[in-house]
Amino acid sequence: MARPLALIVDDEPDIRELLAITLQRMDIDTRACGDIGAAKAQLRGRGFQLCLTDMRLPDGDGLDLVDWMQAQGIRTPVAVITAHGNVETAVRALKSGAFDFISKPLDLANLRKLIANALRLPANDAQPASRVRLLGESPAIQRLREMIARVARSQAPVHITGESGTGKELVARMIHDLGARAEGSFVPVNCGAIPSELMESEFFGHRRGSFTGAVGDKPGLFQSAEGGTLFLDEIAELPLPMQVKLLRVIQEKTVRPIGDTQELPVDVRILSATHKDLRALVATGQFREDLFYRINVIELRVPPLRERAGDVALLARHILERQSREHGTGVPELGPAAIAKLSGYAFPGNVRELENILERAMALSAGGRIEAEDIQTQSPVERGPGPVDEASALGEQLQSVQREAIQKALEANRYNKTAAARQLGLTLRALRYRMQKLGME
Ligand SMILES: Nc1ncnc2c1ncn2[C@@H]1O[C@H](COP(=O)(O)OP(=O)(O)OP(=O)(O)O)[C@@H](O)[C@H]1O
Ligand SMILES: [Mg+2]
CATH class of the missing domain: 3.40.50.300 (P-loop containing nucleotide triphosphate hydrolases)
Structure with a gap:
């Protein structure tokens, strides 16, 4: 395997030398330069696995170099060397996209850890895997x-x-x-x-x-x-x-x-x-x-679940799969009315509440299929004031179709009700009334 290559940017020859020796002892090849102009020329070649830059340089400061690298899409990890105790600069560097910072006088043990961490980063084009996944397409x-x-x-x-x-x-x-x-x-x-x-x-x-x-x-x-x-x-x-x-x-x-x-x-x-x-x-x-x-x-x-209602169905299916795996049972189907009911709910307890609701629904459902009545939400938000009279299957179905249509229109219009009403061919007042009846407010 080729030895990694690092770029050192510092105008003081002593520091350049100290850094070069430290890196070489870690089997890393180095190039060095004394100002930002030269550093940019080197970095354009894109062959570096690491860049260490001083803050104060003759033609600008290290933060300029960090900003420039971000703008150019150069993903080489860059660490800045800050004056002792200068927390503010360190914070600014990190905000700009620096990988890390180290303060002067350089502590070699810390420097070695920083370098090792930088080289452990997955390669630029690799797709690193996480053991956990944040689901959702919103x-x-x-x-x-x-x-x-x-x-x-x-x-x-x-x-x-x-x-x-x-x-x-x-x-x-x-x-x-x-x-x-x-x-x-x-x-x-x-x-x-x-x-x-x-x-x-x-x-x-x-x-x-x-x-x-x-x-x-x-x-x-x-x-x-x-x-x-x-x-x-x-x-x-x-x-x-x-x-x-x-x-x-x-x-x-x-x-x-x-x-x-x-x-x-x-x-x-x-x-x-x-x-x-x-x-x-x-x-x-x-x-x-x-x-x-x-x-x-x-x-x-992390946005609340009600700001990503479009993800509820997808999340629900994944959660059901996981819970079924844990219980060693088959994965229940989620009926359209159940999905509509979930999609219209406000979830004050967010994804964890969705997990709890589904756990209960699995226990209540019969025949491997979760229906709207198996979905028991905590707070009464999903139902408007007064009982919804149509208990018939047709009534339920009509409601769920309406809820879904309204939900889609709201999402498509970033929850702007006026725009959603226009898209649905309703007046704003009619939409409000409908939503209240459907318990969507
Ligand atoms: N986007 C998502 N995709 C998959 N699972 C999720 C998602 N969001 C949350 N979860 C699951 O929801 C549950 C709650 O998530 P987590 O514990 O991370 O929330 P939290 O914000 O830390 O909550 P709290 O403030 O109550 O501690 C976990 O089981 C987590 O796996
Ligand atoms: Mg937590």
Whole structure:
């Protein structure tokens, strides 16, 4: 196999040499240049597996080079070398699409880890596989899948927002699976589930005898995630003192177990999620702004299921297949009226609620077919005020046809009711009335 090739961009000969020696010891060939103009000329050849660039260069700054590479579609991972403690530049670089950053003075152990991570990225044209799949063909989900694939290639902290049950953890797992750390562990932590007095020990570990009950050395979650990903779920629940400690660990990339005299280096990518509005918590002082800024370098929003009603049928079929596999039974069919009923429902509990509804429907259904009456939704949103009188099969069928038509028109018109009504040949008032009768509001 050919040796990988790296480009070093720095105007200081000493640093160029230090980087070249480090890379060569890792069996990587290098080219070096001292300014952005020369770097662009080299990168146009597209033969590089890695690029390391200084920030301040004679003809511009490293961020310009990162931006230019993104614009040219050059997917070579690029890491920027920042001045010590310059968090702001590091964050800007990551937002622009840099793979990672490293600060001066260069720590060679960290540098080697960064390089190894970059070379572990799947090749540009390879289709990396994830163990989990985010299903859906709606534009919002397609966009989300593209963004996941993009952010998976970097080391940037990603904050995932979205209502309960929308798939935030699934997104975090995909980012891990599709990136350079796929071979490492994915460690999910529910920040709301750890009692605050145990938190420090859970996160950073402890030494034997450091407190009553510490009968042995215990590694923390950061050490368990070494070389992999730590997923801080429900991060809004972290108490303020813990937020301070977490910020330090993220900035310094070291942890100190309780009772230890030494800091241990850690190489962990941080992903986080919450269904709460972190910005609002920052505004009221319940969440530290500096930590928010650090974990929220890239924000991904997972849309609620009602914003992708067109995906409900597809999701339902996959969920039924999975549940049948788990129960060792045949896959039930989903009748058109059942699909229409699901497609018109608002799903306050999102995909998880859909899973629960289908689990119950499978238990209720007879003869391997799920009908509308097997679909029991929690809240009364799917039925308008007053009972719907037609209990006859024909009535049900007519309703489901209507619901489907309205749903399609709404989707085609981005939920603009006026436009949807026009498409259906109805007045806006008539559409509203119909939707209310069908329980679609
Ligand atoms: N697009 C999707 N395709 C397939 N399965 C999905 C999709 N979205 C969510 N799921 C499934 O729905 C369930 C809930 O997803 P997940 O646990 O990731 O949600 P969450 O946003 O983390 O919820 P919470 O806020 O309640 O923790 C999981 O079983 C997940 O596999
Ligand atoms: Mg979750």
